[in-house]
Amino acid sequence: xxxxxxxxxxxxxxxxEASFDSFGMLCGPNxxxxxxxxxxxxxxRTLSTGEGLLGGTGDHDIQNLELTYWxxxxxxxxxLSLSAxxxxxxxxxxxxxxxxxxxxxxxxxxxxxxxxxLFERDLDGVRFQRHDGNATGFPLDWRQAALAAIQPRGSIAxxxxxxxxxxxxxxxxxxxxxxxxxxxAESVRPNTSLSNLNSxxxxxxxEQEWTDALRDTLQVVWPDFRSFKLVxxxxxxxALQLRFDSGQGGRPTSMFxxxxxDGERGLIGLYMVRAxxxxxxxxxxxLDEPDNFIGLPELQPWVLSMRELLDEEHxxxxxxxxxxxxxxxxxxxxxxxxxxxxxxxxxxxPLKVPEGMTAGEAIARGWVGGQ
Amino acid sequence: xxxxxxxxxxxxxxxxxxxxxxxINTLIKRxxxxxxxxxxxxxxxRIVPCGGRNALIEKMPSELRVCxxxxxxxxxxxxxxxxxxxxxxxxxxxxxxxxxxxxxITKEQFDHVVFIxxxxxxxxxxxxxxTGKTDETNEGPRVRYNRNAAQxxxxxxxICKGGNPVDDMPPSLQWxxxxxxxxxxxxxxx
Numbered sequence: 001x002x003x004x005x006x007x008x009x010x011x012x013x014x015x016x017e018a019s020f021d022s023f024g025m026l027c028g029p030n031x032x033x034x035x036x037x038x039x040x041x042x043x044x045r046t047l048s049t050g051e052g053l054l055g056g057t058g059d060h061d062i063q064n065l066e067l068t069y070w071x072x073x074x075x076x077x078x079x080l081s082l083s084a085x086x087x088x089x090x091x092x093x094x095x096x097x098x099x100x101x102x103x104x105x106x107x108x109x110x111x112x113x114x115x116x117x118l119f120e121r122d123l124d125g126v127r128f129q130r131h132d133g134n135a136t137g138f139p140l141d142w143r144q145a146a147l148a149a150i151q152p153r154g155s156i157a158x159x160x161x162x163x164x165x166x167x168x169x170x171x172x173x174x175x176x177x178x179x180x181x182x183x184x185a186e187s188v189r190p191n192t193s194l195s196n197l198n199s200x201x202x203x204x205x206x207e208q209e210w211t212d213a214l215r216d217t218l219q220v221v222w223p224d225f226r227s228f229k230l231v232x233x234x235x236x237x238x239a240l241q242l243r244f245d246s247g248q249g250g251r252p253t254s255m256f257x258x259x260x261x262d263g264e265r266g267l268i269g270l271y272m273v274r275a276x277x278x279x280x281x282x283x284x285x286x287l288d289e290p291d292n293f294i295g296l297p298e299l300q301p302w303v304l305s306m307r308e309l310l311d312e313e314h315x316x317x318x319x320x321x322x323x324x325x326x327x328x329x330x331x332x333x334x335x336x337x338x339x340x341x342x343x344x345x346x347x348x349x350p351l352k353v354p355e356g357m358t359a360g361e362a363i364a365r366g367w368v369g370g371q
Numbered sequence: 372x373x374x375x376x377x378x379x380x381x382x383x384x385x386x387x388x389x390x391x392x393x394x395i396n397t398l399i400k401r402x403x404x405x406x407x408x409x410x411x412x413x414x415x416x417r418i419v420p421c422g423g424r425n426a427l428i429e430k431m432p433s434e435l436r437v438c439x440x441x442x443x444x445x446x447x448x449x450x451x452x453x454x455x456x457x458x459x460x461x462x463x464x465x466x467x468x469x470x471x472x473x474x475x476i477t478k479e480q481f482d483h484v485v486f487i488x489x490x491x492x493x494x495x496x497x498x499x500x501x502t503g504k505t506d507e508t509n510e511g512p513r514v515r516y517n518r519n520a521a522q523x524x525x526x527x528x529x530i531c532k533g534g535n536p537v538d539d540m541p542p543s544l545q546w547x548x549x550x551x552x553x554x555x556x557x558x559x560x561x
Contacts, residue, residue: 022515022516022517123547180479220413221413223412228411297376297413297414298413300414301396301416304418305392305396307392307393307517307521308393308396308397308520308521309517309521310516311516311517312515314518325419328420330384330420353522356422356426361444
């Protein structure tokens with residue numbers, strides 16, 4: 001679970017710090033920096049899992065840094081505090097891009113467990129302590145995060161917990177219209193928009209427990225839903241098909257994902273995320289506006305079905321403008337983000353709602369502001 | 372006419388989260404009474420946090436009228452807590468009755484409401500369900516994670532479905548279970 005995040009010199013995030021509990025809801029006006037916060041956490045995750053490199057041209061690589069335009073500094077700083085299996089971790093990464101034509105590079109990186117250093121890296125390389133207590137190290141490509149490159153063993157075995165924690169962090173901004181109609185390969189994780197949902201399904205469905213969890217929850221949403229099937233639709237291509245009861249003992253109706261509505265595809269994505277959390281494939285989920293396209297009667301059941309899974313190991317942080325989600329999260333779980341103007345940084349504070357009003361109504365009236 | 376939502380749960384919260392919505396949702400889903408889903412769907416339960424107790428009392432009559440008008444098997448449940456100023460569920464129920472009378476709700480209509488009242492929030496129930504004991508004269512330990520509330524709710528549902536008497540059940544839980552059972556009997560097909 002992410003307990004704290006610090007970012008400096010990333011878009012509108014300047015010396016920005018936020019703390020999180022197992023459930024949270026972030027709200028605030030457009031342009032307040034909510035999505036930038038998710039993108040900043042996503043950047044740290046991409047690098048720290050080794051999924052992407054700095055300055056590369058691959059799908060997950062980070063070609064250029066998005067620095068705060070009113071600051072002169074060329075260095076971005078991030079800190080991530082996490083708790084996992086009873087340990088407190090801190091991960092620090094500093095990235096630099098001196099000029100637009102130069103590739104960005106990691107200039108500093110450090111990980112601690114319960115206050116003790118696991119490793120430290122700078123431009124000279126990575127340093128950590130060997131099992132026998134002697135210092136050791138190795139040079140490392142500046143484009144690559146050390147956290148993803150170190151084999152955890154001996155005195156730094158606990159690094160495995162941190163690596164697992166970041167690998168099970170999902171940062172999603174679902175867009176059902178982006179979901180590809182067929183899959184050409186398995187994907188171990190969904191991409192931000194859930195466009196590779198079919199490919200993610202192919203990986204997760206190898207786990208019977210996950211398939212059962214997904215089917216059980218979807219059968220509550222759609223009582224006529226029976227099962228999924230991966231259908232061959234070309235060379236190495238598979239498409240996800242859903243089977244529904246046709247009623248009165250007739251043949252089941254089969255529909256490909258592409259034949260469902262945007263909202264239905266969105267719901268499948270949300271319940272796939274839920275099943276992933278229930279079965280341990282995901283631990284922390286940051287979801288940016290999951291309510292898009294989703295019918296009003298389905299929002300509360302989905303949020304509550306997610307919340308029943310949350311504990312010290314499982315976390316859900318939502319961004320929403322939807323009054324249903326905002327109001328039901330309330331002051332206890334809500335945080336408000338704002339900026340004073342377009343050249344001022346993002347600020348975060350408690351969500352304060354006037355007495356006798358729902359949070360959604362108070363925000364709609366403009367009666368909630370930064371403090 | 373109601374199409375899917377069969378149980379509307381008014382509860383104290385969101386401020387201070389007096390009554391945990393996750394507990395309510397998980398409990399009713401797990402109980403899954405057969406009469407709850409003549410027409411199924413994910414939103415057979417609708418939870419409406421109302422703020423403090425006074426707001427809850429004030430909202431109850433109009434919400435009851437809406438539920439009765441909706442027809443079908445739509446039922447109103449009211450989740451609250453007795454706190455220090457009500458000795459037990461019966462005493463708190465009288466406050467709701469007075470507000471209902473003031474709004475022209477008949478006794479027969481009022482009797483359709485299912486009241487679930489903890490002594491002080493739900494922590495004592497959760498403590499009892501987790502450890503087998505609790506003392507309702509003292510506030511139970513704060514529940515930090517939703518999963519704990521959900522697991523306790525599942526345990527309560529399983530106890531309820533088992534139908535066996537349970538020793539040392541906290542009085543407010545006994546009182547509330549009695550109300551649920553009466554409701555359940557009423558809903559069974561004759």
